[in-house]
Amino acid sequence: MAHLTLVQAINLALAQEMERDERVVILGEDVGINGGVFRVTEGLVQRFGEHRVQNTPLDESGIIGVSIGLAMAGMRPIPEIQFEGFLGPAYDQLVNHAARYRNRTRGAITIPLTLRVPVGGGIHAPELHSDSPEAIYTHSPGLKVVMPSTPRDAKGLLISAIRDPDPVIFFEPKRVYRSFREEVPEDEYTIPIGQAKVVNEGDDVTVVTWGASVFQCLEAMDNLPEDVSIELIDLRTIDPIDTDTIAASVEKTGRCVIVHEAPLTCGLGAELSARIQEQCFLHLEAPVQRVTGFDTVMPYYKLELEYLPNAERIGKGIRECLAY
Amino acid sequence: MPRTTVYKASIDYLQILDEDGVLDESLGMEDGRPILSDEQVMYLYEQMWIGRELDEIAFKLQRSGRMGTYPQNKGQEANGAGSGFAMKKGVDYIVPAYRENITMHMHGLPYHYILLHWMGDERGNKIPEGVLTTPISVPIGTHMLHAVGIAWSFKLRGERERCVITYFGDGATSEGDFHGAMNFASTLSVPLIFYCQNNQWAISVPHEQQMNSPTVAQKALAYEMPTIQVDGNDVFAVYKATRDARAHCVENCAPYFIEGVTYRLGDHTTADDARRYRSEEEVAQWAAKDPLIRTRKYLESREVWSDERQLELEGRAKKIVQEIVAAAEGIEPPVSDDMFVHMFAELDDDLRRQCETLRTSSIGQNPDQAGLKAEHQNA
Numbered sequence: 001m002a003h004l005t006l007v008q009a010i011n012l013a014l015a016q017e018m019e020r021d022e023r024v025v026i027l028g029e030d031v032g033i034n035g036g037v038f039r040v041t042e043g044l045v046q047r048f049g050e051h052r053v054q055n056t057p058l059d060e061s062g063i064i065g066v067s068i069g070l071a072m073a074g075m076r077p078i079p080e081i082q083f084e085g086f087l088g089p090a091y092d093q094l095v096n097h098a099a100r101y102r103n104r105t106r107g108a109i110t111i112p113l114t115l116r117v118p119v120g121g122g123i124h125a126p127e128l129h130s131d132s133p134e135a136i137y138t139h140s141p142g143l144k145v146v147m148p149s150t151p152r153d154a155k156g157l158l159i160s161a162i163r164d165p166d167p168v169i170f171f172e173p174k175r176v177y178r179s180f181r182e183e184v185p186e187d188e189y190t191i192p193i194g195q196a197k198v199v200n201e202g203d204d205v206t207v208v209t210w211g212a213s214v215f216q217c218l219e220a221m222d223n224l225p226e227d228v229s230i231e232l233i234d235l236r237t238i239d240p241i242d243t244d245t246i247a248a249s250v251e252k253t254g255r256c257v258i259v260h261e262a263p264l265t266c267g268l269g270a271e272l273s274a275r276i277q278e279q280c281f282l283h284l285e286a287p288v289q290r291v292t293g294f295d296t297v298m299p300y301y302k303l304e305l306e307y308l309p310n311a312e313r314i315g316k317g318i319r320e321c322l323a324y
Numbered sequence: 325m326p327r328t329t330v331y332k333a334s335i336d337y338l339q340i341l342d343e344d345g346v347l348d349e350s351l352g353m354e355d356g357r358p359i360l361s362d363e364q365v366m367y368l369y370e371q372m373w374i375g376r377e378l379d380e381i382a383f384k385l386q387r388s389g390r391m392g393t394y395p396q397n398k399g400q401e402a403n404g405a406g407s408g409f410a411m412k413k414g415v416d417y418i419v420p421a422y423r424e425n426i427t428m429h430m431h432g433l434p435y436h437y438i439l440l441h442w443m444g445d446e447r448g449n450k451i452p453e454g455v456l457t458t459p460i461s462v463p464i465g466t467h468m469l470h471a472v473g474i475a476w477s478f479k480l481r482g483e484r485e486r487c488v489i490t491y492f493g494d495g496a497t498s499e500g501d502f503h504g505a506m507n508f509a510s511t512l513s514v515p516l517i518f519y520c521q522n523n524q525w526a527i528s529v530p531h532e533q534q535m536n537s538p539t540v541a542q543k544a545l546a547y548e549m550p551t552i553q554v555d556g557n558d559v560f561a562v563y564k565a566t567r568d569a570r571a572h573c574v575e576n577c578a579p580y581f582i583e584g585v586t587y588r589l590g591d592h593t594t595a596d597d598a599r600r601y602r603s604e605e606e607v608a609q610w611a612a613k614d615p616l617i618r619t620r621k622y623l624e625s626r627e628v629w630s631d632e633r634q635l636e637l638e639g640r641a642k643k644i645v646q647e648i649v650a651a652a653e654g655i656e657p658p659v660s661d662d663m664f665v666h667m668f669a670e671l672d673d674d675l676r677r678q679c680e681t682l683r684t685s686s687i688g689q690n691p692d693q694a695g696l697k698a699e700h701q702n703a
Contacts (some may be wrong), residue, residue, distance in 0.1 A: 052480075061504055064443070104446050106446050243674070
């Protein structure tokens with residue numbers, strides 16, 4: 001066991017998969033000698049060579065388009081886009097090509113690529129470096145969307161993503177990159193895509209979240225009275241959604257608060273609350289509560305902590321849900 | 325400080341077989357023989373003729389409601405035939421747009437797949453094992469990046485005898501992904517031929533509104549790529565340029581650019597009426613440069629083609645196309661499961677449920693909910 005940050009755990013998973021499978025190649029802006037802007041790929045070009053850790057031109061659509069070609073020709077590309085705010089130019093390649101190829105060729109051509117993208121706010125970054133677009137890609141059929149919140153989950157989920165025969169977007173919450181360390185097994189292991197994790201068992205209210213918000217929820221729970229029993233679920237995979245784990249919890253608690261950084265309207269919380277009313281209508285004691293970013297553009301960093309769900313706002317949401 | 329010229333360039337134009345079917349012997353002969361033997365030219369002529377016949381029948385299928393929107397290849401056949409012939413079947417990879425029916429077929433794709441595609445059936449894209457082409461690509465200018473990735477995979481695996489060719493139109497060169505693909509191919513140095521079928525029109529937008537450069541070929545200069553403009557209605561020039569480009573790509577593990585100057589004799593698609601935006605005179609001028617006419621004239625000048633052979637070919641082409649149409653129309657209808665089962669290697673619960681119930685209402689999603697309320701009230 002090593003004591004690793006999220007960045008180190010991802011780096012370890014990449015190195016182990018590159019060692020195991022020579023079809024795995026990394027490509028993106030500054031991923032070579034610079035190790036990527038967050039240093040996630042640090043040391044890999046020295047270890048595996050430039051032909052497997054390729055610096056590319058500054059062209060997000062190009063990075064994904066070329067990765068699609070590599071994938072259809074039998075390689076296992078891991079493209080990196082530097083920030084989620086720069087996914088825009090790659091949207092066409094992701095949604096109109098990567099996501100559709102298996103279906104439109106009735107299985108003849110498949111696209112096993114793993115797109116790594118730092119995501120979310122809270123690190124005082126410049127504009128377009130702090131968004132949370134996970135719902136956009138969840139709404140697009142043909143893509144899997146993963147967002148781990150801990151080093152241990154990140155390693156296991158990334159290995160699953162790389163070995164997955166279909167395209168996976170692997171969002172890395174940048175606020176968690178170096179925020180803490182935990183024990184991460186040295187050996188390779190996988191965590192299945194599509195399985196949520198119950199972080200804390202409880203009986204009074206279910207809190208569903210993912211990514212960096214997991215830690216804001218934990219802080220909010222610390223601030224609530226001790227007799228409030230909260231079941232905290234870390235979704236880990238955004239698409240496909242683990243409805244069963246959520247439904248089982250809400251059937252037990254009868255109350256649910258959903259927390260995400262992304263804007264409210266048509267955010268993932270909307271889909272989750274629709275599913276909860278489909279699955280648990282007669283178990284609900286209160287309307288499903290959402291604590292989310294606002295329907296504003298992501299503010300510059302002086303106001304980002306007003307925008308992002310914090311422990312205080314989450315705590316208020318939980319108390320209101322309990323009091324209904 | 326001196327002022328010096330740091331870059332100078334020119335673009336070659338290549339025509340070997342002129343509009344009257346006369347071969348330029350200085351360009352079209354090697355070792356005392358034409359670069360394409362009579363048998364090879366007859367093969368290419370037959371491929372072009374059958375492709376044209378399929379095109380005409382496809383048009384009629386659309387007009388009679390038996391097929392959806394279809395883009396004719398008519399007038400551009402020498403580009404796909406000459407270049408496809410220069411690529412190695414089963415070794416090289418074809419990454420087409422949607423006016424390369426002949427190329428895809430020459431590299432092993434049964435023609436009825438192409439009709440199926442335009443008949444709204446994904447099975448037309450289900451490329452058979454061993455056939456090295458991607459399916460028809462509709463979103464303009466986005467697929468050349470995939471060709472770069474395929475070519476790069478050849479380089480990464482040390483498959484140094486392989487090459488990729490990708491096709492696109494003049495309009496596609498306005499897309500950012502065109503320049504991205506050119507830049508990636510050039511900086512990664514991969515064996516890839518960019519073949520622009522410059523047919524003068526992107527639906528109703530002519531060359532001069534699409535770009536302010538007199539040639540498409542010169543765009544490759546910015547990417548330090550060898551580049552040439554050829555008469556795209558001349559199957560000899562197209563073949564020779566592609567053959568030489570392929571040799572360059574394989575030998576140097578590097579890309580190459582070819583602009584085939586050609587003309588879309590038909591409408592953009594069956595949903596378009598080109599008479600709205602271009603003159604009959606212009607179309608007539610280009611019709612006189614038809615690749616089929618000049619190839620036939622050449623074969624006649626070689627005394628290997630006759631009216632009898634022509635009649636035989638026309639009859640055979642009709643029969644072949646009838647069989648293609650029968651194969652496309654004879655396929656069993658798709659079933660709704662087909663929408664779902666190829667979404668992922670393994671279906672998730674949501675997709676499985678949607679596939680099984682074909683419903684998206686909440687009660688449909690979870691049929692058990694329907695009776696729950698009554699039970700609840702009775703309890």
